[in-house]
Amino acid sequence: MSSTETCPLYIDGSWSVPSSHPTSPVHNPSRGSVIAGVPMCGAAEVDAAVASAKKAFPMWRDTPPNDRAQVFFRLKILLEEAFHDLCLGIATEHGKTLAEARGDLRRGIEVVEFACGIPTLLMGESLENIARGIDCHTDRHPLGVVAGICPFNFPALVPMWMWPVALACGNCFILKPSEKVPLTMQRVIGLLEKAGLPPGVMNIVHGGRECVDALLEHPDVAAISFVGSTPIAREIHRKGTLNGKRVQAAGGAKNFVILMPDADVDRTVEAVKDGA
Template identity: 60%
Template sequence: MTTTLEPCPNFIAGDWTPTNGGGTPVFNPSTGETIAECPVGSVADANAAVEAAHAAFPAWMETPPVERARILGRFKVLVEDHFEDIARCNTREHGKTLVESRGDVKRGMEVIEFALGVPSLLMGDVLENIARGIDCEAIRQPLGVCVGITPFNFPAMVPLWMYPIAIACGNTFVLKPSEKVPLTAIKIAKLLEQAGLPKGVMNIVHGGREVVDALLTHPKVKAISFVGSTPIARYIYETGTKHGKRVQSNGGAKNYVILMPDADVENSTRGVIEAAFGCAGERCMAGSTAVVVGGAEKTLLPTLIEATKRIKVGPTDRETQPDMGAVITSQHRDRVLELIEAGVKEGAKIPADGRGVKVTEAPNGFYVGATILDHVQTGMTVAKEEIFGPVLNVMHMEDLDQAIELANRSFYGNGAAIFTRSGKAAREFKHRVNCGMVGINIGVPASMAWFPFNGWNDSFFGDLHMQGREGVQFFTQQKVTTSRWFSYGEGDIWHTEAKKAHV
């Protein structure tokens, strides 16, 4: 039976524009079937989206912040009403479990909730009499056309990191979603349209590098937000800033999870399993390296290995849900398997091996079973490269100092976590570890909407992070006015009439 492909239109100036198709196949990773084709896109498409956003900007900037917030309030209600439908679309095109997709949508909704407070967040500062008879005020104004370029791993959450705050601040927006997962972004944008957003304020354009480069260099684009791998994040930052854009560019990571000898075995095992294998390891906050310290090798590691072996892998697009779904494409599956093989060849042990996993009910899906590589050394390929799959490296250190030193050698700096009962060890770790987000007995310390998603080092390029107050600062610029008045002007009717009355 031939599957009817879902449409994948551009959204420009309020119109859903059909495309010719013939682009990148969009798969259901659980089954391997093609469910849509994402168009390649063109420079003309990108330019049209930017021009639409530019044309819509003056009126949207002048729309009072409280009115902008009311539209986002209606949008939030619509997302709530269609929550399950969005989550199922997310699961179908990404492959993650329904529980994970619901979390994906929920975390995006939290950013909408944060953006609803924009009237308070945009309030400026005033100081009377900074000098005799001179007043000063600082206000925040929007930038103009902003662009979001998003990855495949969180089809709902990552775009929602960007455009609700940008739009609430009075900007207009062009979204270029991943060509691997465009359908969730389209579904959510239709709800924003239904909420009453004026035409041209939000636009979607599909495509690859040609479209990206057109957006990075367009003279009417003022700001770029990006999430993806570190090499591309660096390219986005360097190209965007070279062309005068404000840029926030999130890259990859190699996040360390420190397991201390005193850690609670049951809760720590659960936390590490979620950190390493949640979303099949396809996230920049994955706890991809467990550092076993001292006696934890005997108390915690055996339990962790057995729990990994019990992880059930299977299709996520049906009612009976597995513990873990497929990876995004067959090519990505093959790359993950190649990296596992490289680890074994370079001397790592493999106490939990997911390479030969069989899913009889979905034999064409893109599956890799949960895998542990033990006794990984710093020079190994798997220790240096971001695997972005369901693979946990295990390294062994004698004490906390060695573990922190190991983590701090990484070029990345998204997150790190420690599992311990010791307040002293936890304090030492959070104070000394060289990364932007720290978990204490939490394996995935990703910030919620009210705080910045705070990558460091080669995990982030830019100055102002996504989410929270930094997100508002990124999407606005300050204007400072200093004023002095010498006397009433001759055209001041009130003063003239008052003077006559007094006489």
């Protein structure tokens, strides 16, 4: 993607670039160059994405889990085939080393592998005679339209924590990647489309606060996942729950290192440096 191109939205199985919104530059931090622009969308685009997902939900919900899992088996193969190119893209738009990019994507692929086992993971429970004349059955059902709001630090891993399992469970998904690193998910969702995911089941919107607020306030979005800073996590949790949504908001994620007297100091220093 050249500096003259704008990241498209992905709504109802189609890629399109909105013309009525300003764009934010996407940089290659290693070179200090602009490699793309990302549209700062708002409520209209979120409404379109939610409508698309809501329309697709009855069909996807009723698709047997075995059939949903086949999409992820095919996606796993496509991700492995494109692994090197995807890692180059992560390193380019984020600035992390190629080794770190490989780890980023590999952990994301592991979630896709997990989603392949969804027919077993979705099994319910049953207990007869829990009381006289009463049997107890537990079934698992999808929520409907759900959304994910992602940070910049892991362009592949964090979004792929969210949507593979959500989709495999029968939900329809709206992804808002970080406006700083939107290109990786654009490429991955292109592969998901190639793997046979029906239109409307997965959607991508771009933007900042206006876009996030529209997701948090939309009555047809049942749940929100977020990863980012603690202050924003608190605000998303507050707004989301105020609007009756299920919210999981992961903030902070600071890692502490305890160095014991018998530790290999050189190896520890390398590990801390690589994880910084």
